[in-house]
Amino acid sequence: MKHILSALALCLVFSVSTFAQSSDTEACKTTLNAYKQAIEKLDSKGMSDFFTTDAQVFESGGVEGTFAHYLEHHLGPELKEFKSFTFKDYKVEVRVEGRFAFAVETYKYDIVLKSKPETIARKGVATSILQKTEMGWKILQTHSSSRKP
Secondary structure (H helix, E strand, O other): OHHHHHHHHHHHHHHHHHHHHHHHHHHHHHHHHHHHHHHHOOOOOOHHHHEEEEEEEEEOOEEEEEHHHHHHHHHHHHHHHEEEEEEEEEEEEEEEEOOEEEEEEEEEEEEEEOOOOOEEEEEEEEEEEEEEEOOEEEEEEEEEEEEOO
């Protein structure tokens, strides 16, 4: 009887742990997807909510600094120049390890500038570290790069 109860307790602990990890994985995917959707809407309002205050951004071999700096000096001005930004073939994999998660996103995207009618097509990848905070999962560090397809 002791062995059966021990086995049941172990199964319960494993099930709860697996459920929690699955729930965290989905929460991380939700954060990353919400950031992606904000980019597609060309709307920087609220983007900072997806990042920790000290989050670091790296893009195509460059150090962009904190997300606030990146948004003010890089992404924000770019979004104002875009007519559209569309992601395609988006895939994300997330591995949760305690309070941190590691994500790899692969995608294609098309950008149309307001000043030029032709489409800029790229194939991209991003790796991110997310941190579980009191406010949910936030991006702590992200690095993206792209190339012509």
